[in-house]
Amino acid sequence: xxxxxxxxxxxxxxxxxxxxxxxxxxxxxxxxxxxxxxxxxxxxxxxxxxxxxxxxxxxxxxxxxxxxxxxxxxxxxxxxxxxxxxxxxxxxxxxxxxxxxxxxxxxxxxxxxxxxxxxxxxxxxxxxxxxxxxxxxxxxxxxxxxxxxxxxxxxxxxxxxxxxxxxxxxx
Numbered sequence: 247x248x249x250x251x252x253x254x255x256x257x258x259x260x261x262x263x264x265x266x267x268x269x270x271x272x273x274x275x276x277x278x279x280x281x282x283x284x285x286x287x288x289x290x291x292x293x294x295x296x297x298x299x300x301x302x303x304x305x306x307x308x309x310x311x312x313x314x315x316x317x318x319x320x321x322x323x324x325x326x327x328x329x330x331x332x333x334x335x336x337x338x339x340x341x342x343x344x345x346x347x348x349x350x351x352x353x354x355x356x357x358x359x360x361x362x363x364x365x366x367x368x369x370x371x372x373x374x375x376x377x378x379x380x381x382x383x384x385x386x387x388x389x390x391x392x393x394x395x396x397x398x399x400x401x402x403x404x405x406x407x408x409x410x411x412x413x414x415x416x417x
Contacts, residue, residue: 248413251300251307255315258292259284260361279362281371283317283379286324294328311339318379322386337416338387339409341398345373 263274270288277284293312300307310333316322349369356364363372387393394416396408 248309248417249307250309250311251297252311252313253293253296254313255289255293255317256313258296259289262288262292275362279368281363281368281375283321283375286320289315289321290324290328297333316383317375318383322383335387335392337412338384338393339412340384340393340395341405342395343398347399348373 259274259278262268263271263278265271268274274284274288293315297310300310316325349366352364352369353366355361363369384393394412396405396412398405400408
């Protein structure tokens with residue numbers, strides 16, 4: 247609807263992990279299973295590759311919704327270093343939800359996702375990683391006036407309505 251190409255950092259990492267020709271597959275699996283953040287060089291190379299492929303196929307497709315990135319200071323610095331002058335972050339869409347709701351939703355997703363990190367132990371580790379590493383990045387973008395916060399504890403339809411309002415305004 248808004249002309250964005252959705253890129254999920256996690257999905258790109260999971261796909262790369264499954265690629266038998268990947269030099270990073272085993273490393274990515276270990277990080278994901280431990281609820282840790284994959285080294286920035288790997289994640290950025292995958293994001294940049296997808297962005298380049300998308301724009302090479304259609305130069306008009308130059309707006310991206312990057313899901314799940316940056317997750318820590320290292321990610322942010324790597325992004326700024328690699329993408330400086332090549333990409334501009336318009337805003338951060340922050341889905342705010344309490345930990346228990348997040349865990350329950352991910353456990354429910356785990357019934358069909360096949361993801362190795364959709365279990366309580368990995369999820370609790372991911373929450374700790376979020377609090378220590380990701381929340382400060384969101385706070386930084388908030389100070390820059392770039393965070394659009396959504397109460398994600400609501401129903402899917404209510405959350406989507408809020409997302410639509412933001413995109414209608416921000417374009």
